Amino acid sequence: MSVVRINAISVPAERAEELEQRFAARAGEVAKSPGFEAFELLRPADGRDVYLVYTRWATQADFDAWVQSPAFAHGHRAHNTEGPVSSHSELWAYDVVQSEGPA
Numbered sequence: 001m002s003v004v005r006i007n008a009i010s011v012p013a014e015r016a017e018e019l020e021q022r023f024a025a026r027a028g029e030v031a032k033s034p035g036f037e038a039f040e041l042l043r044p045a046d047g048r049d050v051y052l053v054y055t056r057w058a059t060q061a062d063f064d065a066w067v068q069s070p071a072f073a074h075g076h077r078a079h080n081t082e083g084p085v086s087s088h089s090e091l092w093a094y095d096v097v098q099s100e101g102p103a
């Protein structure tokens, strides 16, 4: 089964728009990485200040390879050159146990 790796990033309300703009202009390199299955940027809808960057991969090794690749560095170029929008970030790791889409 696939693995889910989520980057949970705390973003002050006044910088949320800037974060979304950075993602709107994102590199789009992640989808070309071997083992990539899905990406979603999830905006908090319940008053929290934590955005979730949801990614799903065929294997842990695929995720690790992406994190160590030039594509990852390229995908974080603005973050690296213009500084972080977030005040805190945490990597959450989950294994998919069951999954179902539309019938």
Ligand code: HEM
Binding pocket: 005, 006, 007, 009, 019, 022, 023, 026, 027, 028, 029, 030, 031, 039, 053, 054, 055, 071, 075, 076, 077, 078, 079, 080, 084, 085, 086, 089, 091
């Ligand atoms: C220090 C930790 C991290 C922070 C603060 C961060 C923040 C950001 C930001 C602001 C962007 C938008 C582009 C930019 O501004 O450069 C971005 C891109 C992205 N981040 Fe992160 N990130 C971090 C680590 C991670 C990790 C560990 C993952 C894996 C779950 C991840 C997944 C992604 C993805 C998939 C993109 C889009 C890249 C693409 O389109 O190729 N990030 N990140």
